[in-house]
Amino acid sequence: MSKVDALGARPFRLALASALAVAAAILGAFALIYFEVAREDVARISAILTDEARLNADASQDRLRAALTARQTRDIRRIDYLSLFDAHGELVVGNVPRMPPLPADATAHLLAAREMAASGAAAETAIVVARRRADGGVLLLGRTLQDSYTVEDTLLRALGLAVLPMIAAILAIGALFARRASLRLTGVHEAIARIMQGHLELRLPVAREGDEIDRIAEAVNLMLDEIVRLLDQLKSVGDNIAHDLRAPLTLARIKLDHALEVAPENARAYLEAAHAQLDRAGVTIAALLRISAVENGPREKHFRDVDLAAICRQAVEFYEPVAEAKGVLLASSLDGSLRVRGDEDLLREAIANLLDNAVKFTPAGGTVQVAATTVEGRPCVEVRDTGPGVAPADRELIFRRFYRASADESGAGHGLGLSIARNIAELHGFQLRVEDNAPGARFVMRGGAKASLARLSR
Amino acid sequence: MVSPSGDEQRPPVLLVEDERDLAAEIRDELQGVGHPVECAQTLEQGLSAARRGGAAVLIVDRMLDGEDGLSLVQALRDEGNPVPVLVISALSTVDDRIRGLKAGGDDYLVKPFALPELSARVEALLRRGARSRATFIKLGALELDLVEREARRDGELIDLQPREFKLLEYFMRRPGQIVTRAMLLEDVWHYKFLPQTNVIDVHIGNLRRKLDSGDGRRFIVNVRAAGFKLDVES
Numbered sequence A: 001m002s003k004v005d006a007l008g009a010r011p012f013r014l015a016l017a018s019a020l021a022v023a024a025a026i027l028g029a030f031a032l033i034y035f036e037v038a039r040e041d042v043a044r045i046s047a048i049l050t051d052e053a054r055l056n057a058d059a060s061q062d063r064l065r066a067a068l069t070a071r072q073t074r075d076i077r078r079i080d081y082l083s084l085f086d087a088h089g090e091l092v093v094g095n096v097p098r099m100p101p102l103p104a105d106a107t108a109h110l111l112a113a114r115e116m117a118a119s120g121a122a123a124e125t126a127i128v129v130a131r132r133r134a135d136g137g138v139l140l141l142g143r144t145l146q147d148s149y150t151v152e153d154t155l156l157r158a159l160g161l162a163v164l165p166m167i168a169a170i171l172a173i174g175a176l177f178a179r180r181a182s183l184r185l186t187g188v189h190e191a192i193a194r195i196m197q198g199h200l201e202l203r204l205p206v207a208r209e210g211d212e213i214d215r216i217a218e219a220v221n222l223m224l225d226e227i228v229r230l231l232d233q234l235k236s237v238g239d240n241i242a243h244d245l246r247a248p249l250t251l252a253r254i255k256l257d258h259a260l261e262v263a264p265e266n267a268r269a270y271l272e273a274a275h276a277q278l279d280r281a282g283v284t285i286a287a288l289l290r291i292s293a294v295e296n297g298p299r300e301k302h303f304r305d306v307d308l309a310a311i312c313r314q315a316v317e318f319y320e321p322v323a324e325a326k327g328v329l330l331a332s333s334l335d336g337s338l339r340v341r342g343d344e345d346l347l348r349e350a351i352a353n354l355l356d357n358a359v360k361f362t363p364a365g366g367t368v369q370v371a372a373t374t375v376e377g378r379p380c381v382e383v384r385d386t387g388p389g390v391a392p393a394d395r396e397l398i399f400r401r402f403y404r405a406s407a408d409e410s411g412a413g414h415g416l417g418l419s420i421a422r423n424i425a426e427l428h429g430f431q432l433r434v435e436d437n438a439p440g441a442r443f444v445m446r447g448g449a450k451a452s453l454a455r456l457s458r
Numbered sequence B: 001m002v003s004p005s006g007d008e009q010r011p012p013v014l015l016v017e018d019e020r021d022l023a024a025e026i027r028d029e030l031q032g033v034g035h036p037v038e039c040a041q042t043l044e045q046g047l048s049a050a051r052r053g054g055a056a057v058l059i060v061d062r063m064l065d066g067e068d069g070l071s072l073v074q075a076l077r078d079e080g081n082p083v084p085v086l087v088i089s090a091l092s093t094v095d096d097r098i099r100g101l102k103a104g105g106d107d108y109l110v111k112p113f114a115l116p117e118l119s120a121r122v123e124a125l126l127r128r129g130a131r132s133r134a135t136f137i138k139l140g141a142l143e144l145d146l147v148e149r150e151a152r153r154d155g156e157l158i159d160l161q162p163r164e165f166k167l168l169e170y171f172m173r174r175p176g177q178i179v180t181r182a183m184l185l186e187d188v189w190h191y192k193f194l195p196q197t198n199v200i201d202v203h204i205g206n207l208r209r210k211l212d213s214g215d216g217r218r219f220i221v222n223v224r225a226a227g228f229k230l231d232v233e234s
Helices: A002-056 A061-074 A146-196 A212-262 A265-295 A308-326 A344-361 A417-427 B020-032 B043-052 B069-078 B094-102 B115-130 B162-172 B181-188 B199-211
Strands: A080-085 A091-094 A105-112 A125-132 A138-144 A304-307 A329-333 A339-342 A367-375 A378-385 A430-436 A441-447 B013-016 B037-040 B057-061 B085-089 B107-110 B136-139 B142-145 B150-153 B156-158 B178-180 B220-223 B227-230
Touching: A002 A105, A002 A125, A002 A138, A002 A146, A061 A080, A061 A091, A146 A212, A212 A265, A212 B020, A265 A417, A304 A308, A304 A344, A308 A329, A308 A344, A308 A367, A308 A378, A308 B162, A308 B199, A339 A344, A344 A367, A344 A378, A344 A417, A344 A441, A417 A430, B013 B020, B013 B043, B020 B037, B020 B115, B037 B043, B043 B057, B043 B069, B057 B069, B057 B115, B069 B085, B085 B115, B107 B115, B115 B178, B115 B181, B115 B227, B136 B162, B142 B162, B162 B181, B162 B199, B162 B227, B178 B181, B181 B199, B181 B227, B199 B220
Parallel strands: A329 A367, B013 B037, B013 B057, B057 B085, B085 B107
Antiparallel strands: A080 A091, A080 A138, A105 A125, A125 A138, A304 A339, A367 A378, A378 A441, A430 A441, B136 B142, B142 B150, B150 B156, B178 B227, B220 B227
């Protein structure tokens, strides 16, 4: 499932990155507004102060005194710095007791408010203009940037209040989309995995959103339809050939039987050999049709509760005499019952094929062991032998149709028994594999996640 | 092949098969073992012949010119006709056999088959009604007690394993009747396929060794190209 996790992580990282980018853009915009507002404020206040200083610097001292006093009275927020100094730098009137360190050049300067040492002045910045009067005195006009700060604070608060939830929302939406995409990809991935296990009847899920995933899924589904159609065609051609061969084979056998009855002694051996070959062909055709019969076999709705242990016991009983005759010990641990859902006849056939194979390949003095157990809650049938075993490279191949390990040149059997067994196992959602028994082979038929143990009836 | 005289009194086997060559072979084979045969090529012919009654056994091919022979069986069963039916077919999917037997067929034979297999099945169907359900069977020197699960030869207990007892019981219920390997597989072990090794012959061999006494009497004999037979007269 690690692939699926990786698929899930990638869209999520993408969503995170885009959320961060959006957040950065918003932050940038806010910063621009913030600094522009501050700059504009300073420029505006500077212009006003410079103008006022220019217009009023040369007014009479009495008029200025009256004007400054009136202005101070009105300035209830204490944002203005207003002072008139005489030519000696002594305060004539105003709220700045001493001339702060700035040139009387009639232009706006930024100055720390505490330089003015005015009462109530906070640790803030002020814009101050000092203009020299014709009498040598200096008119000082200033205003703190307290208002600007208030605006800036508001901006900052707005930033905090708006941007952080916005980023959270973007992240959440991104995560949601990432999760949806990842869930869909997981669905597609799982469907592909099951299709690759041979469930060609399954299709990739289509969400009907018309996006890329849907388009690919639809294309793959069409491709699967075509593959299934071709496979069916191929299979029905094969089945038809096998079918059509049955009638002539039946007749050919019968004709040979007649020939055997009347044939002279020197022809009999040939006729009997021909008969045996026809029989082999018949068995092969029967087995081939059997495989396709199993593949198109009963589906789960026809399955019933079946006791695998009982089936194994019967198979052991059936093969015991052959094993004995060969000098092979057929041992089993098959107590109790192992109930599964399945088709009894088919499971009987699968297990008989496994035993047939094991007894056939185990030399005299060897042992074949059969066990039916539950491993991790899953039904499991094991057939171990002490024969030559199966080379690692052949462990998948032996389940293919007509495959015969090179060691077996005897021609015994039709090479389809294991194929049939695997088909039957898969029909039931079981896995059939061969492992090393050191020495020998160990065939394990294990219930997969799908193969559920039948509920034990009380 | 000339039918033994007197056969005409026996009820015939009705064969519904559209392939003439195969039909002729089946007819010859069955007549050769003493069963008169009436042939029909189509479903309709077969149905009307069967409705006339008198057939001891009906043999129907499932594939009759694109028609399913099972519909004939179904029709007869719906009419309450109890004639034993053997279905022969080239079909062998897992469901086919079940469907064949469900439709009212009594036995199902898949092509390619050997003619002796066919006549053994026909014989089994003919004798089915007369088959003993007794719990004690005595045939010649052999006795079988199905309650005590004991077998005796000349009154002497034979030590049989359960599987050998089961096999002997099958033969004892069909004395003198040809029993094929496929019949043993299906009826005694419930296997619906042919195993690759000669398992049946080994089973028979084991049973034979225990049954046969030292004086050369053989109870289970081979029937060439067909199978085995319990021969209690010898």
